[in-house]
């Protein structure tokens with residue numbers, strides 16, 4: 001990474017108000033926003049055949065992996081291969097196809113099969129509900145404490161400003177559980193169970209959501225745990241286990257990619273006050289500070305649905321994800337000019353950073369003793 | 383429905399093939415295999431006229447999922463254009479009524495602004511695959527050869543509006559409705575010029591044959607005139623009438639018929655280009671029946687000001703919660719400044735402002 005005039009403090013969580021984060025003036029923010037808008041406009045005007053071919057190509061590949069995987073369950077010695085192929089298929093489907101299509105990235109194609117209003121992914125979370133909590137809530141209120149429910153998913157303590165409670169001693173365990181059952185976690189996300197426990201949300205509000213989830217769960221279970229296993233006759237248990245394994249692999253992968261996108265050290269959180277009457281420029285600024293990238297090769301980016309470019313995804317959530325690597329070059333350059341850190345690192349680095357945060361935040365955060373809290377944290381982390 | 387079709391369309395198979403659906407797999411293997419979707423292969427393309435805006439008839443072989451059509455209906459045709467965008471437009475079917483899976487034809491005029499019509503007339507080659515809907519529309523005939531009435535039927539059309547009307551006449555003649563015993567058909571058509579006349583030869587044959595169908599062709603500046611119609615057919619308000627053509631013609635005919643329930647109308651919806659400034663005209667909210675003067679703000683804001691409660695999320699164009707269908711008019715994307723005048727287009731109303739009048743399905 002290039003050296004920057006401002007280095008971010010290495011502490012668990014960073015507040016946007018931290019003195020080490022460049023505070024852009026309203027004029028700067030406006031300019032910054034205009035630069036981002038210009039990039040966006042240029043790419044949108046350039047969308048075309050290559051993007052169409054790409055997504056259709058990915059769908060075709062994914063279907064081939066799926067067919068191959070499902071077919072190999074008829075030949076038990078190939079079980080590990082079958083699980084591998086099905087896992088690849090499920091990962092591609094959830095990340096590069098489902099997530100991105102449901103973001104509306106390909107609505108311009110006019111293809112009903114790749115339209116955000118119609119597509120519903122291979123996941124127990126109903127697309128309709130996911131689009132609300134993800135496309136709207138998470139992408140609009142990214143990293144605003146108390147508003148972005150993706151901070152810790154209502155289960156984990158992922159920010160120092162979430163008040164500590166003995167419950168959080170289990171933070172690492174909850175994280176492991178959430179990882180294992182990620183698709184279920186995502187499905188339950190909208191029910192806001194934590195708010196029901198707190199008493200700020202009523203059971204009745206969940207009725208409809210609950211019905212939607214049950215319908216989707218049934219459909220998914222029927223497919224992976226009944227019909228496909230039954231179709232392999234005597235190999236029912238093997239196929240059943242294989243499908244479960246593929247879902248597990250996909251869960252673990254998706255969880256890790258997503259957690260590396262928002263929770264490595266250096267990613268900033270904001271308060272509601274800071275975002276009141278927010279300008280477009282500030283929204284971009286917040287997206288940038290609230291996300292982190294993972295570096296890697298082309299295959300890695302595809303397998304992560306290009307969410308390894310979480311920064312670009314958050315700046316331009318409705319632009320086809322295959323464009324993010326090309327956009328990253330410009331975004332980095334802009335960051336450099338404004339002195340904003342562009343948070344990126346290898347998967348291992350970002351994962352380690354996230355894991356450390358999960359563990360450290362399971363304990364209460366010591367109160368800063370001096371007037372320069374940031375420095376204390378730096379020392380503590382060193 | 384054959385057994386294969388029933389199996390392919392079953393819910394169990396749909397569940398197994400989720401999330402893409404059975405059709406996506408079949409389509410990968412052979413574009414003419416389908417479970418529920420309708421697609422068609424272009425069999426032939428024949429030029430009908432050579433004028434400035436040429437017309438062509440495309441014979442289509444639909445997939446077995448096609449349920450057939452009644453004369454006067456239209457079909458949505460989706461074309462994968464260069465640049466990856468699938469664009470869908472409605473076209474009237476010009477051939478006589480078809481049975482499930484049977485070939486039919488559409489007749490299309492290449493309009494200057496019509497990207498799909500231009501493509502179909504100028505570029506389409508036999509073998510091209512089109513994405514279709516089932517046949518739609520209520521501009522249909524209630525006459526049949528099996529149970530003929532002695533009604534006198536009147537068809538009025540203008541320009542390429544001849545297509546659904548031609549479908550009626552072809553169906554009647556094919557099914558043996560010969561117009562004798564007082565069952566007459568009168569066909570009145572307005573075209574720009576003889577060179578622009580679609581189906582000229584066939585119309586001449588129909589006119590010459592002893593079939594009870596009389597054909598009246600009018601060219602150039604010869605506009606519809608109620609008195610003239612009266613001279614041809616007598617009291618036209620009592621005749622079952624089908625009219626299809628450009629807005630101007632349809633309006634004149636509607637006026638002449640007052641509120642006669644005998645008149646059936648089919649409009650052609652050309653893209654309406656804004657001529658006035660941004661904050662002019664009216665914004666119509668079609669579903670709720672509300673309308674208000676265009677203030678130039680986003681459609682979402684204007685709808686809310688009119689007391690509607692459209693769905694929304696981010697209000698900044700990223701979440702797609704507010705996507706609604708614009709049926710007519712021009713809108714400008716507030717973020718990119720791009721304008722678009724396509725009819726029946728899905729837009730994000732939080733970042734779209736009307737340019738002049740427009741109509742949204744809200």
Ligand code: FES
Nearest residue numbers: 695696697702732
């Ligand atoms: S409200 Fe989110 S795109 Fe319009």
